Amino acid sequence: MREFGYLRAPDVSGALALHGADDGTRFLAGGTNLVDLMKAGVERPERLVDLAELPLDRIEETAGGGLRIGATVSNSDLAAHPEVRRRYPALTQAVLAGASGQLRNMATVGGNLLQRTRCAYFTDLARPCNKRTPGSGCAALRGEHRNHAILGASEHCVAVHPSDMGVALTAFDAVVAYETLDGPGEVPLADFYLPVGDTPHAETALPAGALITAVTLPPAPVAARSRYRKVRERASYAFAIGSLAAALDVRDGRVHDVRLAFGAVASRPWRARAAERALTGGPATAEAYAAAADAELAAAEPLPDNGYKVTLMRNLVVAVLTELAEEAGR
Amino acid sequence: MTTATRGTAAPGAVGTGHTRIEGRDKVTGAARYAGEIPFGDLAHGWLVLSTVARGRVVAVETGPVLGMPGVLAVLHHGNAPRVETQYVGSLGPPDPVVGLFQHDRVPYAGWPVALVVAETSEQAREAAEALQVRYETEPHDVGFHPEHAAAYTPESVMGQPNEAVKGDLEAELAASAVVVDERYGTPEEHHNTMEPHAATARWDGGRLEVVDSNQGSRWVAEELAHLFSLDLASVRVRSEHVGGAFGCKGVRPHQVGAAMAATVLDRPVRVVLTRRQMFSVVGYRSPTTQRVRLGADPDGRLRALGHEAHGVTSKLFEFVEPSAGFGRSMYAADAHHSVTRLVPLDVPTPTWMRAPGEAPGSFALECALDELAEKCGVDPIALRERNEPAVGPVSGLPFGSRNLLACYREGARRFSWADRDPRPGTRRDGRWLVGTGMAASTFFVGAAPTTAAVTAEPDGTFTVRITAADVGTGARTALTQIAADALEVTPDRVRVRIADSDFGQAWLAGGSMGTRSWGWAVLLAARELRERLALGGAVPEEGLTARSDTSDVLAALAQKERHSYGAQFAEVAVDVTTGEVRVRRMLGIFAAGRIVNPLTARSQLVGGMTWGLSMALHEEAVRDAASGAHVGADLAGYHFAAHADVPRIEADWVEDTDDEDPVGIKGIGEIGIVGAAAAIANAVWHATGVRHRTLPIRPDRVLDAAGAPGTPGAGAAADGGPDRA
Incomplete structure (x- = not known):
């Protein structure tokens, strides 16, 4: 077997020191994606630094009604947390829509954000992939791309980010906190993922060797009435072909506040700001929802076999916002 | 193991439920599989x-x-x-x-x-x-389409004629008041044991x-x-x-x-x-495209049944997925024509996969019959009853037991089919459109020469030796039941040893012929042993062994159309705004001869139906045109039904005895999958008014079909043929 070093970090500073911003070192959290990629030969780390003992598995309330979620909180614990369920129900729904019970027990919040695309060409070493091997080409562009991006992609990569959790976090303006050997930093999730451009292999704004320590959710009263809807090719245990995190606050028939984020349409969870702008202050009607979705999807550049995603996302926006408005009216 | 009978004088193990003899070993991990048996060095x-x-x-x-x-x-x-x-x-x-x-x-x-x-x-x-x-x-060339220049017509399939002709199909089509002429497609599917x-x-x-x-x-x-x-x-x-x-x-x-x-x-x-x-x-099921042409009188009586299928084989070797043969024994028609053609490509050779031919063939023909029923304004069951043959429609041979009509009746009763409103696209449950559909199933019944040995041991127990295979179905247990009854002892006194080539010639676990072939050999040997024991005298220390070989009895069997049958029912819910299809319930009623072990038989039938669900909605291997290789060849990329997709599935059977058949066992390995996908596709039409003629019925296909103006409504269709090879 391919040998690699395995180290256990006692704490955050220890983890950073053990990593040392070394190219061949990877942090290991739940391992639900990294270990698979190691088996496939996509990831060939020389060393793993296991984060299991780090004290980052807590969810704390912040002043004003937000939450600070430790980076090694498991998916299962996040979904079950009473304050997550009360303040950000779409986040619980998103987490529970992903993977399986066993995987959610292992998978962590930080790891979820850093998971890699499930584009089948990315994990097939015999095929070109710019994300895996920069400059080798994109096999999906003219190949199998039914579940690839319609927004924000480039001719170099059309892969989508697979996270469900990240879609809900994006809708609620999450901020990623990290530590480096040079000190702490933070970056809004909206800026966390880099544009695809001609560097699809460079995925996040994290500095080399940085360790995600927490994800902070600012207070968002609108999020208390939120929903995550995921569409996939079977009822469970499949990645989304399109998903939506939505929150809606309607007052006197008009949209007071709204959050919309799309999943499985881009290389990152896609905050639908154009749609939010189109809706805010306007009437809470199905026609307005559809027009808002169209405003967002005007930028879509579907490939030959994934144009259905435009229809799907438009339909999801209308259906979920209609549901949220009806439930609020009851 | 549980037994329903006790005491040596009251046999009756066959027909009662028995848990698997090796079940405890399997669930505790004591049963060793081939990859985990220790070997020195x-x-x-x-x-x-x-x-x-x-x-x-x-x-x-x-x-x-x-x-x-x-x-x-x-x-x-x-x-x-x-x-x-x-x-x-x-x-x-x-x-x-x-x-x-x-x-x-x-x-x-x-x-x-x-x-x-x-x-x-x-x-x-x-x-x-x-x-x-x-x-x-x-x-390389991996692009499958029926108009491929290299397409050809194989002579035969497993020794049987590939092309069947009766009457003048074109003339009967021309004389028909109602015609269905549609193309259907099924993708490349893999066994994935x-x-x-x-x-x-x-x-x-x-x-x-x-x-x-x-x-x-x-x-x-x-x-x-x-x-x-x-x-x-x-x-x-x-x-x-x-x-x-499953064939691989x-x-x-x-x-x-x-x-x-x-x-x-x-x-x-x-x-x-x-x-x-x-x-x-390890092989796979060929993708197919199938053109079905049905011509009927206004009341639905078939004049013409045409089924032309195309499949793939490798350029090295001919394997035929005989999809076109499904209707030959099923429906009376003045004219029949069915043939399967092949397109050789730079791909691996396909092989047998559960119900080879019948699984994809039943999807096409049973969907086409649903379309004919719609056009004629006839209930789909009534249409099938109207075309029930008296003798083999093409062969002219008499049937063995054929209790298909009883399957329709019992299935219709239990599924409340009589209450069904035939109009499509009219039932809504929240965001879901709801519909029901049905289809018929059949699979041929056969046996192949097999030997067995049954030994009376001095301690009063019996040992059966036969090169049978228990591929998870419960064959070991079924053979124990059969032997126990033939020996007139309780099953706990019978030890069945299988899956060792030293035990002699035997048929394999395939073609739904295992239990019939093996059970027959066990019966003959056990009966002979019992007769020898009846002569009296002590059993010698090395035991007393009787051997059987079914070659002669099989050769003497009268020529008949021997098949098992079934009626499949499904209820589905479809959200046409997201493309999601959910099966809500399935019911399969089968006429499959003597059921040896109801417990494992039900599991096997439910397993087949579940695979049919998977075939209808999920399974599809995708080939990359540029590389000629699969994309996503793993269980993350190749979807089959997850637990959450599988609803309440009921399988049951009607009495199906054949007094002229020496064993009465028909075999149930394949029939559960046959017709299941068609029942689901027909239910999707009933729910939405859209015909989906290409499997799997994926969300993007439902969305694309629903995107057409004016849908849901009758007349729209998502046409057959894989959209990518």
């Missing part, structure tokens, strides 16, 4: 498959790999032992993929080009992944011994004897427990590679396939 082989779709191997850079830790050998076309592939086995010539490393040609992506053998499986894998193989590539293929081979006193996971140890032994030019007596194959087979567990590269390496290294060698390797070296 065991070495491990790892296959290397071609990454190019056509060309030849120019170089296998063994040097660096031979220097890696633990590596013992690298077998490839330049150094592998020769094997004989020019033979005709009991089921025909071998798939050329078992002619391992005999030449430098690469006929498709995933062709085995080397086997790396090392002290541990991990070392073998690392070395196999590091092995550099250089190729000279040639243009829970247990991947695994074999350990070793030489023991001049005999090749193989511990394997297969569906016929005698069959595999025969094939290995041919390949390695050995006497059959010099090969022993055992396969005690098997984690699924015959002789395959893993046994051949293990035997080659055991020969070269003179020590035991194990080869286990990975899930990804299974996608290219």
Whole structure:
């Protein structure tokens, strides 16, 4: 077997020191994606630094009604947390829509954000992939791309980010906190993922060797009435072909506040700001929802076999916002 | 094990539910499978498959790999032992993929080009992944479509005529008041048994011994004897427990590679396939396109039944997925024409997969009949009843028991079919459109020559020896029940030993013929033994053994149309705004002869129906046109139904006795999948008003079809034919 070093970090500073911003070192959290990629030969780390003992598995309330979620909180614990369920129900729904019970027990919040695309060409070493091997080409562009991006992609990569959790976090303006050997930093999730451009292999704004320590959710009263809807090719245990995190606050028939984020349409969870702008202050009607979705999807550049995603996302926006408005009216 | 009867004088094990004899061993992990049986001095082989779709191997850079830790050998076309592939086995010539490393040609992506053998499986894998193989590539062709220039019509399928003609199809179509002429498509589908293929081979006193996971140890032994030019007596194959087979567990590269390496290294060698390797070296179900033409009188009486199917084979070898044959025994019509054509491509050779022919064929024809029922304004069950034949519609032969009408009646009663509003697209439950559909199933009934031995032991117990295979179905338990009844003892006094080629000639677990073929042989031997025991006298120390061979009784069997039948019902919910299809319930009522073990029989039928659900909504292997290789050849990329997709599924059966049949057992291995996908597709039409003629019925297809203006409503359709090869 391919040998690699395995180290256990006692704490955050220890983890950073053990990593040392070394190219061949990877942090290991739940391992639900990294270990698979190691088996496939996509990831060939020389060393793993296991984060299991780090004290980052807590969810704390912040002043004003937000939450600070430790980076090694498991998916299962996040979904079950009473304050997550009360303040950000779409986040619980998103987490529970992903993977399986066993995987959610292992998978962590930080790891979820850093998971890699499930584009089948990315994990097939015999095929070109710019994300895996920069400059080798994109096999999906003219190949199998039914579940690839319609927004924000480039001719170099059309892969989508697979996270469900990240879609809900994006809708609620999450901020990623990290530590480096040079000190702490933070970056809004909206800026966390880099544009695809001609560097699809460079995925996040994290500095080399940085360790995600927490994800902070600012207070968002609108999020208390939120929903995550995921569409996939079977009822469970499949990645989304399109998903939506939505929150809606309607007052006197008009949209007071709204959050919309799309999943499985881009290389990152896609905050639908154009749609939010189109809706805010306007009437809470199905026609307005559809027009808002169209405003967002005007930028879509579907490939030959994934144009259905435009229809799907438009339909999801209308259906979920209609549901949220009806439930609020009851 | 539970038994319904006690006492030697009251047989009656057959027909009562028995848990699997080896069930406890399996769930506790005590049952060992082929890949986990310990061997001293065991070495491990790892296959290397071609990454190019056509060309030849120019170089296998063994040097660096031979220097890696633990590596013992690298077998490839330049150094592998020769094997004989020019033979005709009991089921025909071998798939050329078992002619391992005999030449430098690469006929498709995933062709085995080397086997790396090392002290541990991990070392073998690392070395196999590091092995550099250089190729000279040639243009490949993996695009399947019926108009392909190389399409041709095979002469026969497993010795039966491929083309069936009765009457003048075109004339009857022209004279028909109502005509359905549609194309249907099914994708490439893969077996994906829970247990991947695994074999350990070793030489023991001049005999090749193989511990394997297969569906016929005698069959595999025969094939290995041919390949390695050995006497059959010099090969022993055992396969005690098997984690699924479905048609893909015959002789395959893993046994051949293990035997080659055991020969070269003179020590035991194990080869286990990975899930990804299974996608290219164990066979699969061919994709199909099928044109069905039905012509009928206004009341739905069929005048014409035309079924022209196309499938794929490799350029190396002819395998026919005989999809067009489904209607030949099912429906009376003045004219029949059915034929399956093949398109040879640079792809692996397909093979048998649960209900070969009937599974895709029933999808096309049973959907077309639903369309005819709609056009005629006739209930789909009434339409089928109207076209029930008195004798074989093409063969003219009398039927064995044919209780299809009873399946319709019982199914309709339990599914409340009489309350069904035939209009499509009219029932809503929240965001879901709801509909119901039905289809018929059939599978042929056969038996093949088999030998068995039953021994009375001095302690009053009995031992049955037969080269049967229990591929997870409960065959061992069923044979115990059959033997117990024939011996007039309780099952706990019968020990059934199976899956050892030394036990003699026997049919394999395939063609739904296992229990019928094996059970027959066990019955004959047990009856003879009982007669000999009835003569009195003590059982000698070595036991008293009676042997049987069913060759003669099978040859004497009258020519008949022998089939099992079924009626499948499904209720689905469709959200046309997201494309999601959910099956809410399924009911299958079967007429399948004597049911030996209701407990395992129900599981097998429900399993088949579940696979039909999977076929309808999920399963599809995708080939990349540029590379000619699969995309996402693993269980993340190849979707089948997850638990959450599988609703309440009921399977049951009607009385189906045939007084003229000596055993009355028909076999239930395949029929559960037949018609299930059609019932679901017909229910999707009933829910939405849209005909989906291409499987699987994916969300994007539902969305694209619903995107047409004016839908949901009758008349819209998503037409057949795979949209990508």
